[in-house]
Amino acid sequence: MSTETRAAPLYCPYCGEENLRPHADAHTAWECHACARVFTVRFTGLLARKGVSR
Known part of the structure; x- marks a missing residue:
């Protein structure tokens, strides 16, 4: 598996919402726009x- 390809999570593990975007500061981080985590x-x-x- 390539480290350049990331699999996108389908929902936030904290609130369950699906409004996720890649986090700009870390390649492996995701931000939830519903709960701001x-x-x-x-x-x-x-x-x-x-x-x-x-």
């Missing part, structure tokens, strides 16, 4: 599931 969404990793073979 700035947040980031980051993928951390996958959980190891017991009994699932790969």
Whole structure:
């Protein structure tokens, strides 16, 4: 996955509104125009599931 491409969140994790825009100061931050919060969404990793073979 390229670091230049960002997946857009569909809604604000705080208020649930969909009026989101990329935040100008940080490449990975989003701003919600409904509740005036700035947040980031980051993928951390996958959980190891017991009994699932790969």
